Amino acid sequence: MIEIKNLVKTYNADTIPVQALDHVELKIEEGEFTAVVGPSGCGKTTFLNILGGLDTPSSGSILIDGTDLHNRSSADMITYRRDNIGFVFQDYSLMPVLTAEENVEFIMELQSRPKAERAARSKELLEAVGIGDKGKQFPTKLSGGQQQRVAVARALASKPKLILADEPTANLDSKATSDLLDIMRHLNEKENITFVIATHDQRVMDRAKRVIKFDDGKIIDTQL
């Protein structure tokens, strides 16, 4: 379970302070499929970055299974992210010089997993997201939808407990969005992976188990 306590993030504290997150309190249960919504600049991405350990809060804390996420050294945080959190970005952010299967294998290699295991899991994940036949393709040869599927497969490679997705459908057409959401919901239900998705997309909100609305850095509404 993720427990967010009195989370505050202030940028430019020394000059013109901008409060990106304003005393956010939230609990996210294991296996949730949550959409974080709100207008641009409301704090969604900042919230995801802090939840993913990419950024640090100005005050407050995030407890994951009772442990303070940010009470780690920088090196430990990198390892923690690698082993426990999967990221999906709006523009896919695949390594253009690696093939689809190499992109998926990359994180497993960072975890020092054996080559055979990496290859098998990479194949399995690409098949799970419906592009098992595209493993040898470089990202530039794939459509946006296919690239985002590779990104989801990459996020799942380290067997994380939590996947954070920042506008994952923003660059996808309706069909690709629908397919991607099917895959993510399936993984959520089958593997009990927690998804937190920052989005503007109504289609994502419609498929979410919970929708959390942000405005001016505050949670203004939570809908189940």
Next chain:
Amino acid sequence: MMITKISWRNVWRNKVRSGILIASIAIGLLGGIFTMALITGMMESKVKESLVTEMAHVQIHKKGFEINNNFKDSIANYEKIVRIAVSDSLTKGCSPRVVINGMASSANDSQGIKIIGVDPHKERKVTEMESFLIEGDYFEGKRKNQIVIGASLAKKLKVKIKSKIVIAYMGPDNEMVNTAYRVAGIFATSSPDFDKTVAFTQSKDMWRNAGQKFIHEIALTSIEGGSKPEGLRDQLKTVITASDLNIQTWREIVPELSALAESGNTNSYIILGIILFALGFGILNSMTMAIWERSRELGVLMAVGLERAKVFYMIVLETIYISMIGGVIGALLSVGLINYYGEHGIKYSEMSMAGFNNIVHPVMPESFIPLFLMILLTAIVSALPPAFRAIRLNPAEAVRYKG
């Protein structure tokens, strides 16, 4: 393994930029290596010419002769010394010489010179003066009192083949010896100074004119070559025990010549260092641009769990790949160019003014390993600023970077 793969493939992502960088490294190195080869060629030819015109590899003198060049400082029992020297396993050639300072005069002018009296048959095994003849011959005729002089001396005295010149020197009893010699040959080396101040005659003529036999210098060549004269010197020192003799290599006799050769190497590395320093800025600029453009990508890699040390390694490795590709191409081009001009030579007419051969044959570096170590060092140093910049990226900010 994947990091290595990413670094290698990153080299080829922007083919134009990498191509320009690789080409600039290759051309810069080509310039540096070829300049080194030219300088080495000049120095080696200067040293070689000194060895084959007069110096040989090892010389034996009576102690003090090198300071005073005194007629009386001849080598006692020289025939025995020559016998010992000739029988040494490292001796290739041995030539006993008379060496005196005197004055050469013609009807037109006079010039102070060093007269070297030789046995032409023995001298041929030690030096190659004949190859520098531009007129006449090297004591081919049976006439007495023949002399071979340099082109500069001939010009100053306004003499030609068969002209007479008078050689005057202080004899063994402090009396002036004046002898007329006929010019048998005229040589021209790359050193106008040598050509003006050194003349060769036969030792038997000098003995007859002075009324006694004497030898001032025993010149030897080693089978190990001019670059390794120390072996012959050391062996001779063990078998020639006369305490009044100096047995010295050419490096000891003319340390300035040795220093010239050594300074050539130093100069070459300084030039190459300057070229690599300039190339380093090119590499630094290119890699900084590349890292700037890939900020988002690097942020993503760090976000998904790539340690900063590996990001650093990845960037340094990419720089090393680029530099080494440029280095290998530059080295291959250099080998081709040095081989071609090593055979055909490059004409530098102005070099003869400075006492160098006017045709320079570039010499292949003995090893490319120091060059590649210098390139490697340049690559690593140039990669440090962009690599440090990369690992200082904040993943949260970098993933939002739009390029």
